[in-house]
Amino acid sequence: MKYLGGGLISAILLISGLTLGLPLGHMWPTTQIFWQLRVPRLIFALIGGGMLAVSAVIFQTTLRNRYVDGGMLGLASGVELGNALIAVIFAPATPWRVLTGALWAIVWLLILRASMLRILRQPLQLLLGGLGVAMLLNAITTLITSNQGFVGKSLANVTLQDTWLLAIFCVVGIIIWQIAGPTLTYFALPQIHVGQLGIDEKRLSLLWQLGAALFIGAVTAVLGSTFFVGLIIAQVVAQLMTKPAQNRLVVTGLLGAVMLSGSDLLAHSLHYPLELPTGAVLMLLTAPLLLVFWKRGHDVN
């Protein structure tokens, strides 16, 4: 675990150095570009990547289903739809997209908890149900935004306001989880046992999921929906270190930070001056991690 954590921190430092200092178009970054574009973008990628991955661990653990994340449950698609509606109806609110994204995620979480998450208990059912919801919401978003001049999601347009709002929601989520305490371990037990131990699982899962929803909502508002990414990152860490979910949160967050900041570095620099969609590069880079997941899973089985 020490090597894993150390390796990830080294990777973060390397990516950060490259992102901040890399000369693009044969030019060193000016002071203005450095402070107003590169620094907020890097901070967003690092914090956002960690939040994306950590939210997946929370959803997987509290739902006792290792095949879900905020994207697979339809939460990210709900955030995109909500923010698209705001952009169409009340465009001046767009700079507050991280805030509205986090709030939409809370709304969708509460809707899901009152409906799909109550009904669909089997892992595959929940997976298919979540994907169904996501596809439906994506379709509506596409209909609303077609011919409206919306551009693809990328971290290229991250603002300073996006970054400090993201940081605030990161802190809010952590505070909520401090209230929940070191209680993720209870979700390793079947629900009936948790109840018999006198634990109010409903309240506990709400607290954990509220924080996770804030995370996924705030990140998705800028990055767009990402499917499988959080799921895979969370599971790769689970396969690499056999520790309870609570003990995996930090390392999972670090791997998420590496993946998103690394993806954004590539998205920004590979085809400069053209920007590639960061979410697409992230999904492209995450796919090979599936092999680790499958290989380790196969070895265990």
Added chain:
Amino acid sequence: MLIKEITLPRNLLQVSQATLPDQQITVLLGPNGSGKSTLLAYLATHLPECAYLPQQNQSYDALSVDDLLTLGQQRATSPLTIDIVTELELAPLLAKQVNQLSGGQQQRVWIAFILLQNAPVILLDEPLNGLDLRYQQRLLQLLPQLKTTILMVVHDLNYAYRVADWIWLVSAATLNEGQPSNIMTTTDLTATFATPVSLHQTVDGAVAFWI
């Protein structure tokens, strides 16, 4: 303890009252599909002080045996006088992950998790599943020492006869209860399981059921 008005779904069982003798072991016998597990699950929701072990148990995340047993101990208001870990020989397994153990080892761990809760009522649904003879014997010796009210589902008639102070026999939506010698008659068992059951008694009084 007197339990009143048991009504299981799908008309599986309807009982006006049943006795669960305090600090004794009651064995629940009955054919497949007669509602034994449903009855235990029903009682688990109606007896808030109980500790209930369903047939299927699994850990959904990385969880060591030690951590699981610690969670069980958290519920106990007073510590058990019996060392369950030693009795069920779990010491070599404490550092291991629950979901990486064999089926029989996992069953021992889950039984220990339930017993460590030191609940006044314990409901065990087929606790012998996966246990080899050694640990079946251990459990046979351990349960009476707990001096708590236990209701358990068992399929082995000879085991049931040896461990039980009281028998619940469910069949055709009815529940008959009483002392093992009164309820576990060859006539009733043959009728309940639709299979000829014979009883053999040795000169020293030991009883064996044959099918």
